[in-house]
Amino acid sequence: xxxxxxxxxxxxxxxxxxxxxxxxxxxxxxxxxxxxxxxxxxxxxxxxxxxxxxxxxxxxxxxxxxxxxxxxxxxxxxxxxxxxxxxxxxxxxxxxxxxxxxxxxxxxxxxxxxxxxxxxxxxxxxxxxxxxxxxxxxxxxxxxxxxxxxxxxxxxxxxxxxxxxxxxxxxxxxxxxxxxxxxxxxxxxxxxxxxxxxxxxxxxxxxxxxxxxxxxxxxxxxxxxxxxxx
Amino acid sequence: xxxxxxxxxxxxxxxxxxxxxxxxxxxxxxxxxxxxxxxxxxxxxxxxxxxxxxxxxxxxxxxxxxxxxxxxxxxxxxxxxxxxxxxxxxxxxxxxxxxxxxxxxxxxxxxxxxxxxxxxxxxxxxxxxxxxxxxxxxxxxxxxxxxxxxxxxxxxxxxxxxxxxxxxxxxxxxxxxxxxxxxxxxxxxxxxxxxxxxxxxxxxxxxxxxxxxxxxxxxxxxxxxxxxxxxxxxxxxxxxxxxxxxxxxxxxxxxxxxxxxxxxxxxxxxxxxxxxxxxxxxxxxxxxxxxxxxxxxx
Numbered sequence: 453x454x455x456x457x458x459x460x461x462x463x464x465x466x467x468x469x470x471x472x473x474x475x476x477x478x479x480x481x482x483x484x485x486x487x488x489x490x491x492x493x494x495x496x497x498x499x500x501x502x503x504x505x506x507x508x509x510x511x512x513x514x515x516x517x518x519x520x521x522x523x524x525x526x527x528x529x530x531x532x533x534x535x536x537x538x539x540x541x542x543x544x545x546x547x548x549x550x551x552x553x554x555x556x557x558x559x560x561x562x563x564x565x566x567x568x569x570x571x572x573x574x575x576x577x578x579x580x581x582x583x584x585x586x587x588x589x590x591x592x593x594x595x596x597x598x599x600x601x602x603x604x605x606x607x608x609x610x611x612x613x614x615x616x617x618x619x620x621x622x623x624x625x626x627x628x629x630x631x632x633x634x635x636x637x638x639x640x641x642x643x644x645x646x647x648x649x650x651x652x653x654x655x656x657x658x659x660x661x662x663x664x665x666x667x668x669x670x671x672x673x674x675x676x677x678x679x680x681x682x
Numbered sequence: 683x684x685x686x687x688x689x690x691x692x693x694x695x696x697x698x699x700x701x702x703x704x705x706x707x708x709x710x711x712x713x714x715x716x717x718x719x720x721x722x723x724x725x726x727x728x729x730x731x732x733x734x735x736x737x738x739x740x741x742x743x744x745x746x747x748x749x750x751x752x753x754x755x756x757x758x759x760x761x762x763x764x765x766x767x768x769x770x771x772x773x774x775x776x777x778x779x780x781x782x783x784x785x786x787x788x789x790x791x792x793x794x795x796x797x798x799x800x801x802x803x804x805x806x807x808x809x810x811x812x813x814x815x816x817x818x819x820x821x822x823x824x825x826x827x828x829x830x831x832x833x834x835x836x837x838x839x840x841x842x843x844x845x846x847x848x849x850x851x852x853x854x855x856x857x858x859x860x861x862x863x864x865x866x867x868x869x870x871x872x873x874x875x876x877x878x879x880x881x882x883x884x885x886x887x888x889x890x891x892x893x894x895x896x897x898x899x900x901x902x903x904x905x906x907x908x909x910x911x912x913x914x915x916x917x918x919x920x921x922x923x924x925x926x927x928x929x930x931x932x933x934x935x936x937x938x939x940x941x942x943x944x945x946x947x948x949x950x951x952x953x954x955x956x957x958x959x960x961x962x963x964x965x966x967x968x969x970x971x972x973x974x975x976x977x978x979x980x
Contacts, residue, residue, distance in 0.1 A: 471690030478693075479686055508697060511704045523713035548704070599693045602700045609707055 470497070477593040478629065481636040485590050489640065495585070498592015502559050505595040505602070510555025512605045514548025519609070559595070566657050567591045570638050573652035580642025590637035597629035722772040728779050729765040732806070735781070738763070738788045743811030745792040747799060752813055752820045754801045756827040762804035764790065770797035805829060814838055826850035837863055845880070847871045847895075858882040865889045872897030877943050885951040894920060894932070894958050901940025903933035906948040906955050914956040930957070
């Protein structure tokens with residue numbers, strides 16, 4: 453605990469403090485999280501970060517989809533008529549709204565569930581000493597590396613052939629960095645070893661999500677493919 | 683701490699840029715996939731009138747476009763025999779057009795390697811013949827100015843044929859063939875000039891008949907057969923004459939007594955047919971809806 457006290461820095465507030473926390477979550481998550489835990493930050497800032505980061509990702513995906521569909525639907529013109537096609541193309545602009553909302557909802561669900569799984573694992577399996585609320589707040593900052601994903605998506609939209617490879621590298625970096633932040637958050641929050649934190653924050657949630665995906669796929673295939681074989 | 687603030691600032695800049703990008707990119711960058719519409723096109727117009735072939739009343743067409751589209755229309759211009767407006771890429775081979783007159787008949791041979799052609803016929807001649815694209819599409823609008831004995835419309839390898847039949851159209855028979863692709867029929871006519879028939883055949887693909895004509899003087903009958911695939915039918919107010927898993931026959935109540943009859947025959951090899959359905963309902967989202975016949979690979 454002495455080490456932890458020694459890394460505590462002077463609290464900063466306002467927009468500068470916000471920028472410091474954003475950068476700190478990337479550069480020095482251990483110290484940044486310790487400071488935040490000491491100051492008992494609210495839930496609104498991490499919630500805001502998740503909504504903004506994933507909302508923008510959803511919007512970019514939607515816009516990207518519209519830009520692909522807009523002209524590629526031209527083949528429908530002789531079938532449904534030019535006027536109907538134009539109306540249909542105009543209606544495509546609802547797509548970014550749908551993707552934005554669904555991305556946010558999905559991210560919020562993943563946020564709450566992942567923190568829940570990590571909490572159960574760190575608290576009850578590894579006998580850590582943190583709380584779910586505290587971890588939920590720290591987990592919100594794990595969305596910061598997705599700024600790299602956003603950058604990659606923008607570059608890909610600008611020129612697919614040139615920037616697609618770079619975007620993939622940025623995405624991999626973002627995933628790796630997110631895992632690091634999640635591990636540090638669990639380690640800080642529950643004061644457990646990094647290996648235990650890695651299992652709690654990454655391995656167990658990954659297993660749970662894979663199992664859920666397999667279950668959903670089984671249900672889906674039995675319903676749909678079963679229906680087709682009638 | 684200073685480094686954190688700088689990195690945080692950079693993240694905010696990325697976020698702000700992405701918000702601006704999201705709103706601006708559809709209009710500034712435009713569609714991601716751009717078709718080569720802007721490529722320079724050459725327009726070539728060929729027309730033939732009664733002055734060029736006096737005494738002719740019957741036109742026999744042999745019209746081939748290897749890759750491209752044919753759009754066929756009829757006008758009320760009684761002196762017009764044909765007008766072909768070709769739009770081709772710069773440098774594309776010119777179409778070859780040959781007119782041969784014998785007695786009161788005019789044989790028109792047209793051959794084009796590529797391009798889109800708008801074909802306009804007059805209302806004072808009887809038309810007969812074959813119009814084919816090897817790869818591409820054909821659209822035909824049969825208005826009350828049409829006067830067709832027999833048209834064979836073919837997408838030889840792949841493509842589509844769209845037929846629109848309007849009130850008082852005059853034709854004996856339309857034969858529509860597509861190897862791989864689709865056929866779309868919109869029959870909005872409540873009346874026709876004479877007994878007419880349409881045969882449509884798709885080896886691999888689909889046929890959509892979005893409505894079936896039903897007029898007081900017009901009796902209609904439709905037969906559809908899918909070898910491997912399904913028929914998605916909305917019988918509406920029409921009488922179902924017979925129906926099996928892959929064969930359907932429907933007709934209007936007045937068909938036996940109607941003075942003018944329209945017979946439609948549809949065949950799909952591997953694929954499906956949708957009949958009397960709005961286009962966006964044509965491809966079923968729920969297989970429990972009004973399916974009268976279906977047959978899936980087992």
